[in-house]
Amino acid sequence: MRKSQISREDALKLLMTYNKEIFHIKHALTVESIMRYFANKLGYSQEEDYWGIVGLLHDLDYEMWPDEHCIKVVELLKDVNVDNDMVDAICSHGYGHRVDIEPKHEMEKILYACDELTGLIGACALMRPSKSCKDMELKSLKKKFKDIKFAAGCNRDIINKGADMLGWDIDRLLEETLLAMKDEEEIIENQLREMNL
Numbered sequence: 356m357r358k359s360q361i362s363r364e365d366a367l368k369l370l371m372t373y374n375k376e377i378f379h380i381k382h383a384l385t386v387e388s389i390m391r392y393f394a395n396k397l398g399y400s401q402e403e404d405y406w407g408i409v410g411l412l413h414d415l416d417y418e419m420w421p422d423e424h425c426i427k428v429v430e431l432l433k434d435v436n437v438d439n440d441m442v443d444a445i446c447s448h449g450y451g452h453r454v455d456i457e458p459k460h461e462m463e464k465i466l467y468a469c470d471e472l473t474g475l476i477g478a479c480a481l482m483r484p485s486k487s488c489k490d491m492e493l494k495s496l497k498k499k500f501k502d503i504k505f506a507a508g509c510n511r512d513i514i515n516k517g518a519d520m521l522g523w524d525i526d527r528l529l530e531e532t533l534l535a536m537k538d539e540e541e542i543i544e545n546q547l548r549e550m551n552l
Contacts, residue, residue: 356401359408361437366408369435374418377552384546385473386466387411388539389532393465396531406462409444413466425449451516458520468517471509472532475499478506488536496529 361369374380390410394403416427425446432442447458448466458467479499480488499505500514518528 357405357440358402359405359437359441361408361435361441363404363408363411365435366411369431370411370415373415373431376418377547379414379418380550380552381543381547382473382477383411383414384543385477385536385539386413386470388543389469389473389535390462390466392535392539393469393531394462396535397461397465399462402462405441406465409441409462409466413445413448413470415445425453452513461521464517464520468514468521468528469532469535471511471513472517472528473536475506475509475514476533476536478509487540488533489540491533491537493526493530493533496533497526500525500529 359366370380370383374383387407387410390406391403394400394406399406412428412432414424415431417424420427425448428445429442432445443456444460444463444466446454447456447463448470450457450467458464476488476491476496479491479496480486483491500511503511514528515525518525521528523531
């Protein structure tokens with residue numbers, strides 16, 4: 356069983372040190388929540404904190420060092436004594452376009468597959484009158500997924516590759532991630548309010 360050397364409180368402080376934009380902070384909280392959801396769903400509940408902190412810190416370096424994303428983070432995490440396994444897990448979501456650290460563990464594959472997908476689901480939610488994914492149906496998400504002009508910055512190739520890594524078809528990945536985001540949306544909004552964001 357893997358345990359994080361950094362507490363959730365310290366990880367959040369670290370995130371806030373290098374991230375000031377609400378968009379990036381919300382994305383980090385979203386991916387953290389999704390990772391926790393999947394840890395429990397896939398039988399890794401004892402590692403929920405580990406999975407969550409990997410999700411929380413996965414884009415730690417993106418806002419300030421976008422050109423060094425998944426590279427600068429190594430230095431930032433070493434400075435706070437995060438071990439190599441967690442550093443590699445965090446960096447692995449940049450596999451194939453940033454770094455050559457391949458996602459091997461199921462957790463790393465979930466992060467790789469869901470990082471881009473949470474962005475796509477978030478963009479879909481913003482288009483809805485409710486501004487929420489709670490009332491979003493899978494067919495609506497699938498339609499937006501197929502429309503490459505919609506949220507063009509969300510890389511569908513990475514999402515498809517992530518589904519392949521997991522051995523899931525794309526519909527399962529879309530459905531499971533949408534369910535996770537519906538389940539966690541209120542928690543994330545409450546956290547943002549508590550942080551005065």
